[in-house]
Amino acid sequence: MAEERSQSTSSTSDGPSHSGPRPPRPAGAGGGPGGRKFFRRKKVCKFCVEKIDAIPYRDVRLLQGFVAESGKIVPRRLTGVCTTHQRRVTRAIKQARNIALLPFAQRH
Numbered sequence: 001m002a003e004e005r006s007q008s009t010s011s012t013s014d015g016p017s018h019s020g021p022r023p024p025r026p027a028g029a030g031g032g033p034g035g036r037k038f039f040r041r042k043k044v045c046k047f048c049v050e051k052i053d054a055i056p057y058r059d060v061r062l063l064q065g066f067v068a069e070s071g072k073i074v075p076r077r078l079t080g081v082c083t084t085h086q087r088r089v090t091r092a093i094k095q096a097r098n099i100a101l102l103p104f105a106q107r108h
């Protein structure tokens, strides 16, 4: 009796181990990562420049520049104001919210 054992060792399934031979890169075509253009904004706090000490919370148009469309307060690194004034802006926005001049941040 010949018992036929089909030993399934490593089945020769030709899977895609490597995605084909790559074409060689054309050398000397690119000029390197030098073409990145980002214009630098002046990172000067506008309140410091204009010597504004207290942020008027009634100035909605001013405060809206620091509130995103969603109602969130724009972070300092985007607004460019200094820490001191960002804090004052935040307080002013919160005050403005309390008297319904500005919307609250949308909740999920």
Ligand SMILES: [Zn+2]
Residues within 6 Å of the ligand: 045, 046, 047, 048, 049, 081, 082, 083, 084, 085, 086
């Ligand atoms: Zn400032």
